Amino acid sequence: MESRPTARILTYLVLLAFVGFLAxxxxxxxxxxxxxxxELQAPPEVKRVLRNSCYDCHSNQTQLLWFDRIxxxxxxxxxxxxxxxxxxxxSEIAKLPAAQQKGILYEALNQAQLGAMPLPRxxxxxxxxxxxxxxxxxxxxxxxxxxxxxxPDPAIKAAADSQYDQWIHASQASLSVAPAPNGIAYxxxxxxxxxxxxxxxxxxxxxxxxxxxxxxxxxxxEHKINPWPQGTVFAKAAWTQQVDPDGNTRAGSFIQVExxxxxxxxYASTGGWGxxxxxxxxxxxxxxxxxxxNECVGCHNPVRRNDxxxxxxxxxxx
Amino acid sequence: xxxxxxxxxxxxxxxxxxxxxxSRTPEPASTNRPAALEGQLPYNPLAWKAITAWxxxxxxxxxxxxxxxxxxxxxxxxxxxxxPRNSVLAVVTWAQREDxxxxxxxxxxxxxxxxxxxxxxxxxxxxxxxxxxxSPLAQVQNMDTDTVRKNVASIVSERAAVMP
Numbered sequence: 001m002e003s004r005p006t007a008r009i010l011t012y013l014v015l016l017a018f019v020g021f022l023a024x025x026x027x028x029x030x031x032x033x034x035x036x037x038x039e040l041q042a043p044p045e046v047k048r049v050l051r052n053s054c055y056d057c058h059s060n061q062t063q064l065l066w067f068d069r070i071x072x073x074x075x076x077x078x079x080x081x082x083x084x085x086x087x088x089x090x091s092e093i094a095k096l097p098a099a100q101q102k103g104i105l106y107e108a109l110n111q112a113q114l115g116a117m118p119l120p121r122x123x124x125x126x127x128x129x130x131x132x133x134x135x136x137x138x139x140x141x142x143x144x145x146x147x148x149x150x151x152p153d154p155a156i157k158a159a160a161d162s163q164y165d166q167w168i169h170a171s172q173a174s175l176s177v178a179p180a181p182n183g184i185a186y187x188x189x190x191x192x193x194x195x196x197x198x199x200x201x202x203x204x205x206x207x208x209x210x211x212x213x214x215x216x217x218x219x220x221x222e223h224k225i226n227p228w229p230q231g232t233v234f235a236k237a238a239w240t241q242q243v244d245p246d247g248n249t250r251a252g253s254f255i256q257v258e259x260x261x262x263x264x265x266x267y268a269s270t271g272g273w274g275x276x277x278x279x280x281x282x283x284x285x286x287x288x289x290x291x292x293x294n295e296c297v298g299c300h301n302p303v304r305r306n307d308x309x310x311x312x313x314x315x316x317x318x
Numbered sequence: 319x320x321x322x323x324x325x326x327x328x329x330x331x332x333x334x335x336x337x338x339x340x341s342r343t344p345e346p347a348s349t350n351r352p353a354a355l356e357g358q359l360p361y362n363p364l365a366w367k368a369i370t371a372w373x374x375x376x377x378x379x380x381x382x383x384x385x386x387x388x389x390x391x392x393x394x395x396x397x398x399x400x401x402p403r404n405s406v407l408a409v410v411t412w413a414q415r416e417d418x419x420x421x422x423x424x425x426x427x428x429x430x431x432x433x434x435x436x437x438x439x440x441x442x443x444x445x446x447x448x449x450x451x452x453s454p455l456a457q458v459q460n461m462d463t464d465t466v467r468k469n470v471a472s473i474v475s476e477r478a479a480v481m482p
Binding site: 106109110112113114115120123130140143144149150160163164167168170175190191192194195197198199200201202203204207209211220223225226237239241247248249250251253254257281282283302303305306307309310311312313314315316317318 | 341342343344346347348349350351353354355362364365367368370371372373374375376380382384394395396414417418419420421422423424425426477479480481482
């Protein structure tokens with residue numbers, strides 16, 4: 001006798017859910033494919049890879065499958081497309097300067113190589129969009145074909161020389177540096193920190209030194225680097241690669257120095273790290289407002305399982 | 319009935335499991351073990367401050383110039399005078415490898431050499447050059463004086479990278 005009402009309630013609930021399911025099918029946010037205004041210019045095999053794996057969210061040529069059109073999937077998918085297009089849109093990318101486009105493509109390739117893109121929740125239902133090793137090889141070959149050795153450029157050398165003179169003569173006068181738009185103050189002492197690693201970036205022809213403060217150095221010697229302890233600060237300074245007559249490349253003009261400051265409470269909204277960047281010898285804070293950190297977090301996000309840190313620190317500083 | 323639901327759940331779970339395994343993940347966090355300096359060195363340059371860095375693309379190596387405090391203070395002042403007494407400079411040269419986390423970057427792999435230049439303690443003295451190579455790093459004996467002179471001249475002539 002007792003199971004009867006339960007069964008009835010269950011039937012009502014199932015019915016209600018079904019009616020609800022039908023009803024939400026009619027609540028549909030507008031979804032359109034805007035015109036393609038400045039599509040990526042790239043060889044067909046490169047476009048094939050991007051079209052197959054990325055265009056559904058990063059172009060104005062989204063192709064929804066039948067099950068993407070069923071609510072609530074439709075909501076989720078259209079939200080991903082909207083956000084995806086806002087971050088990167090292959091249908092409009094060609095209006096950007098060539099160097100910037102190349103930087104974006106390197107980031108795109110690396111997001112794919114690190115398994116962050118296409119979004120795993122998407123490839124689960126769209127397995128054909130998964131990116132294969134061959135796909136990655138096609139993108140790498142396109143971005144970094146074998147090139148002849150670079151030759152010295154007198155203009156780059158002259159710029160570096162004059163910047164050096166400016167720096168040497170300014171270093172006596174104490175430079176007052178404005179804080180970053182998110183309130184982080186400059187760390188003038190970074191140049192005396194331990195070197196954690198160096199990188200030679202052939203994607204943008206820069207050399208970088210990554211410095212770590214004492215907390216970082218201790219964490220490295222104790223092998224406690226994931227997560228990094230509270231109070232860890234990294235600095236990364238970048239210089240243009242200046243080619244010498246003998247073919248070596250050296251740290252040329254200073255471009256920028258950027259920081260990651262670990263404080264899980266204070267910077268909880270950005271994965272526990274505060275981000276800041278200052279550009280040029282006059283150390284101009286980077287970013288119009290505090291939202292500049294979205295850019296940093298977005299690109300460090302694929303290594304979130306490594307506490308958002310890319311660098312493999314060299315041991316033995318202590 | 320119940321067991322068929324279980325079977326269904328199992329199928330769903332394993333298919334998700336399989337797709338999960340196929341997805342890429344970044345190489346886990348670790349120290350850069352191959353790049354560590356192993357061997358008997360007179361000083362540990364990694365405990366010092368950085369002066370500048372360079373690469374040799376033909377050899378596929380990258381170098382960092384370090385100095386003790388005396389040397390670093392001097393070179394960052396931009397002074398044209400010779401390095402003061404007891405300055406020590408060290409060049410660590412690593413073979414490069416691709417950064418597993420970033421296509422577009424090369425990072426240090428095995429150390430190729432560590433060179434030290436110690437400034438003399440008297441005005442008449444000459445800088446002393448020592449070179450360590452191999453794994454573990456060991457001092458190279460009987461270097462010809464020409465090479466030594468050339469290497470010292472090039473290391474001493476490096477200026478500091480701009481670090482505002």
